[in-house]
Amino acid sequence: MRPVLVINSGSSSFKYQLLDVDTTRVLATGLVERIGLGLGQITHDTLGVKTERTAHFDNHTVGFEAMLEAFKEQGPDLEKFAPIAVGHRVVQGGSRFFEPTIIDDVVEINIEELSQLAPLHNPGALQGIRAARKIFTRVKHVAVFDTAFHQTMPPASYTYAIDTEVAKQYRIRRYGFHGTSHSYVAKKTAEFLGKPLNDLNMIVLHLGNGASACAIRGGKSVNTSMGMTPLEGLVMGTRSGDIDPAILFYLNRVAGYDVDALDRLLNTKSGLLGLAGSNDMRDVAGRAETGDEKARLAIEVYALRIRHYVGAYYAELGRLDAIAFTAGVGENSDTLRLATLENLESIGIQIDNERNSARSRSSRLISTDSSKVRVLVVPTNEELEIAVQAAEAAE
Ligand code: ADP
Numbered sequence: 001m002r003p004v005l006v007i008n009s010g011s012s013s014f015k016y017q018l019l020d021v022d023t024t025r026v027l028a029t030g031l032v033e034r035i036g037l038g039l040g041q042i043t044h045d046t047l048g049v050k051t052e053r054t055a056h057f058d059n060h061t062v063g064f065e066a067m068l069e070a071f072k073e074q075g076p077d078l079e080k081f082a083p084i085a086v087g088h089r090v091v092q093g094g095s096r097f098f099e100p101t102i103i104d105d106v107v108e109i110n111i112e113e114l115s116q117l118a119p120l121h122n123p124g125a126l127q128g129i130r131a132a133r134k135i136f137t138r139v140k141h142v143a144v145f146d147t148a149f150h151q152t153m154p155p156a157s158y159t160y161a162i163d164t165e166v167a168k169q170y171r172i173r174r175y176g177f178h179g180t181s182h183s184y185v186a187k188k189t190a191e192f193l194g195k196p197l198n199d200l201n202m203i204v205l206h207l208g209n210g211a212s213a214c215a216i217r218g219g220k221s222v223n224t225s226m227g228m229t230p231l232e233g234l235v236m237g238t239r240s241g242d243i244d245p246a247i248l249f250y251l252n253r254v255a256g257y258d259v260d261a262l263d264r265l266l267n268t269k270s271g272l273l274g275l276a277g278s279n280d281m282r283d284v285a286g287r288a289e290t291g292d293e294k295a296r297l298a299i300e301v302y303a304l305r306i307r308h309y310v311g312a313y314y315a316e317l318g319r320l321d322a323i324a325f326t327a328g329v330g331e332n333s334d335t336l337r338l339a340t341l342e343n344l345e346s347i348g349i350q351i352d353n354e355r356n357s358a359r360s361r362s363s364r365l366i367s368t369d370s371s372k373v374r375v376l377v378v379p380t381n382e383e384l385e386i387a388v389q390a391a392e393a394a395e
Contacts, residue, residue, distance in 0.1 A: 009128020
């Protein structure tokens, strides 16, 4: 048994999961919320037995102490299931980090320095890392970056057509995110098809609250729809995805929006929420079915954007073997999958309606037997992938 503790930390909360990478069995999961915000809550779940407790968590260290307490009281025993590594999810690794990296003081400083590129994400991850390193002193901590998988993109994919000097000085380029999920799903897709990963060209569509498409050639990311930040690309729960950047100048000049208001508008008030008043695809899809016009348009815009990227990446890859849908929307919404890929028989993509609407939690094929491009639903598991990568790096 090789237990790994996976930490996904934000600035006022963190999620944790203890899992055994040998059996992929989850031993415990939990969530510490409202750190530094008055009365907080810890939820600890040991496969069925779930406890909730409220307390004040002044900082992340206090949160981790509460987590240890929960393990002591409710198990599993961290002496018996001692983690061989702690894996930390870090959103932005810049151009510096292209693989899972053992954390030392220098790596911490580098992650801090990258906060400028990811002000909404890296500072919270760093607070989690610092606190966890104080609590788990004898084990290696590994940073697993959302951007790392996309470091294989060629310059033509990651370069924005802006002044080269400005781009260089401010590290403006496409980094891409959701790399852990894209990489996991690519491997699972190859496994499912019984083909070596390095012989396959595929497009992975990660459609959760955040959403991104990734073109993968022989197991390596060659393009992805998120850019310098997670805002670019597909329509998401609350993010706009691609827009004309001149809209920002316009809103500033005509309506007096400042930078923070623009940031909020595009990151937290747009996407499905902006179009249909809810960031939950279940709500929006349900309302679209009952004839709500706003909801219907939202779904059309959402699906059309994905279709654009599928077309673009198909052309880029030249030969396409598989398309894999994953994450909340990708795994669960047959209507959305169909809206994205219907009527594409002429380019070798044919969805089998029965397979598409059958419900299952496992990887499955949803294209017809004669479809040249195999279309699949592949449940993602970012925690498992972080754990596996952390264990490999630590050993
Ligand atoms: P996150 O990016 O936060 O990990 P998830 O991958 O869990 O998010 O995806 C969340 C999204 O998945 C939400 O928009 C939710 O409505 C959607 N979703 C979950 N279940 C379904 C379902 N049965 N049908 C349609 N959408 C679903």
